Amino acid sequence: GQRGALYLPTVPPLPEPVAAPQTGPLKNTPAVSPLKPPAPPSSSKSVPLTTLARQFGTPLYVYSRAALTCAYQAYAQACAGHNAKVYYAVKANSNLAVLDVFAKLGAGFDIVSGGELARVLKVGADPEKIVFSGVGKSVSEMQSALNAGVKCFNIESLPELHRLHEIAANTGKTARVSLRVNPDVDAKTHAYISTGLKSNKFGIAFDEARAAYRTAASMESLEIIGIDCHIGSQITDIAPYLDALDKMLELIESIEADGIKISHLDMGGGLGICYDAETPPAISTFVHTLLSHLAKRGHGHREILFEPGRSLVGNAGILLTKVEYLKPGAAKNFAIVDAGMNDLARPAMYQAYHDLIPVLQHRDNTPQALYDVVGPVCESGDWLGRDRTLALKSGDLLAARSAGAYSFAMSSNYNTRPRAAEVMVAGEHAYLVRARETVEELFAAEMRLPD
Numbered sequence: 001g002q003r004g005a006l007y008l009p010t011v012p013p014l015p016e017p018v019a020a021p022q023t024g025p026l027k028n029t030p031a032v033s034p035l036k037p038p039a040p041p042s043s044s045k046s047v048p049l050t051t052l053a054r055q056f057g058t059p060l061y062v063y064s065r066a067a068l069t070c071a072y073q074a075y076a077q078a079c080a081g082h083n084a085k086v087y088y089a090v091k092a093n094s095n096l097a098v099l100d101v102f103a104k105l106g107a108g109f110d111i112v113s114g115g116e117l118a119r120v121l122k123v124g125a126d127p128e129k130i131v132f133s134g135v136g137k138s139v140s141e142m143q144s145a146l147n148a149g150v151k152c153f154n155i156e157s158l159p160e161l162h163r164l165h166e167i168a169a170n171t172g173k174t175a176r177v178s179l180r181v182n183p184d185v186d187a188k189t190h191a192y193i194s195t196g197l198k199s200n201k202f203g204i205a206f207d208e209a210r211a212a213y214r215t216a217a218s219m220e221s222l223e224i225i226g227i228d229c230h231i232g233s234q235i236t237d238i239a240p241y242l243d244a245l246d247k248m249l250e251l252i253e254s255i256e257a258d259g260i261k262i263s264h265l266d267m268g269g270g271l272g273i274c275y276d277a278e279t280p281p282a283i284s285t286f287v288h289t290l291l292s293h294l295a296k297r298g299h300g301h302r303e304i305l306f307e308p309g310r311s312l313v314g315n316a317g318i319l320l321t322k323v324e325y326l327k328p329g330a331a332k333n334f335a336i337v338d339a340g341m342n343d344l345a346r347p348a349m350y351q352a353y354h355d356l357i358p359v360l361q362h363r364d365n366t367p368q369a370l371y372d373v374v375g376p377v378c379e380s381g382d383w384l385g386r387d388r389t390l391a392l393k394s395g396d397l398l399a400a401r402s403a404g405a406y407s408f409a410m411s412s413n414y415n416t417r418p419r420a421a422e423v424m425v426a427g428e429h430a431y432l433v434r435a436r437e438t439v440e441e442l443f444a445a446e447m448r449l450p451d
């Protein structure tokens with residue numbers, strides 16, 4: 001006996017009310033709760049996950065256009081009336097359908113590679129709304145971005161500045177730049193995803209930034225238009241942002257005292273979401289707090305950029321997986337599912353928590369047990385969840401929640417496992433937005449030596 005199918009609701013009316021989809025309320029507020037279980041359909045416009053699993057197979061990523069839209073609108077509405085813009089950090093989820101949703105909503109894009117540049121151009125992004133971040137931009141990536149006419153290169157080191165200048169000079173173009181400054185603030189997040197400390201590889205050291213701006217100002221093929229920072233990811237406290245903002249404003253004042261004009265301040269991304277019991281500020285609170293702090297400091301006129309990734313997509317997606325085997329043991333019970341660390345690397349990489357919920361719950365006397373939910377990959381680190389109390393049978397479907405960000409995007413073909421299919425639900429329709437890879441595709445580019 002089973003009940004309580006998990007449903008994805010339909011697109012909510014726009015514009016959305018203030019509640020942000022990425023925080024605690026995701027689990028509690030039906031109006032903005034795109035993936036909340038069990039959510040029986042109040043209207044007929046819902047898509048049961050069981051149907052999707054049957055139609056597209058598992059493992060399967062499922063995204064909700066409603067949830068993407070809702071998160072974007074939370075940023076857009078908080079920015080309205082200010083000179084503030086959203087540049088979606090493509091790395092979090094670069095599926096063309098996701099990029100297309102954001103492009104149509106008017107978002108700009110933060111890219112970190114030539115590949116991401118090609119993706120955003122493919123969905124018709126306005127080059128004037130593309131910023132190019134990353135510590136290791138290659139010559140050809142810089143050339144492509146310069147040819148495309150991106151708004152700005154976020155420069156992370158002096159050697160990078162020199163390289164860009166040379167490329168721009170050789171092609172007779174002017175490259176617009178912002179220097180990414182490392183403000184040396186502790187974002188109080190996982191060490192692997194903290195980026196704004198002196199010990200991290202990112203950005204130009206705070207103490208060296210003023211001099212770096214003077215150097216940049218002396219390069220005639222460069223035009224300085226801004227300054228940026230990005231202090232880390234999955235940040236659930238607003239205080240480190242305010243510390244960073246204060247330091248950036250102090251720096252801007254000294255740079256402008258040198259006669260160098262800074263048009264925009266890019267505060268990066270990093271706002272966290274609720275995976276478990278975290279309580280990050282709502283998107284609207286986050287944006288309003290930063291903008292009002294800016295105004296208080298006399299910089300209310302300044303153009304502000306945000307580069308959110310996770311907070312736009314993280315809670316707009318799930319990973320559907322099927323239980324292959326239950327393997328009881330003396331020390332542990334294992335539920336072996338068909339999604340592995342190659343599909344969702346975050347638990348293996350960061351011991352990250354993803355809620356795992358049964359798509360259908362048993363009504364008979366299927367016993368609850370404590371399970372480690374693990375994948376089929378040949379690594380002990382291949383797990384999706386540990387010590388989860390679940391009532392499971394083989395063949396059941398589980399949904400790993402909060403799998404819209406850094407999930408498919410970080411998946412791999414380890415163990416020659418084709419990457420999962422991706423589906424986007426819009427209203428009562430589900431669209432395949434990336435076909436499941438085939439095994440043949442995986443080795444199509446490989447060649448053997450001649451006999």
Ligand SMILES: Cc1ncc(COP(=O)(O)O)c(C=O)c1O
Nearest residue numbers: 089230233269270307308309310
């Ligand atoms: C420069 C830059 N901007 C934006 C982001 C997006 O971060 P998040 O997904 O945490 O919002 C990142 C990734 O951390 C980044 O490195």
Ligand SMILES: N[C@@H](CCCC[NH3+])C(=O)O
Nearest residue numbers: 091193233234346405406
């Ligand atoms: N990949 C990380 C976030 C890194 C942010 C990239 N700058 C995660 O899954 O949480």
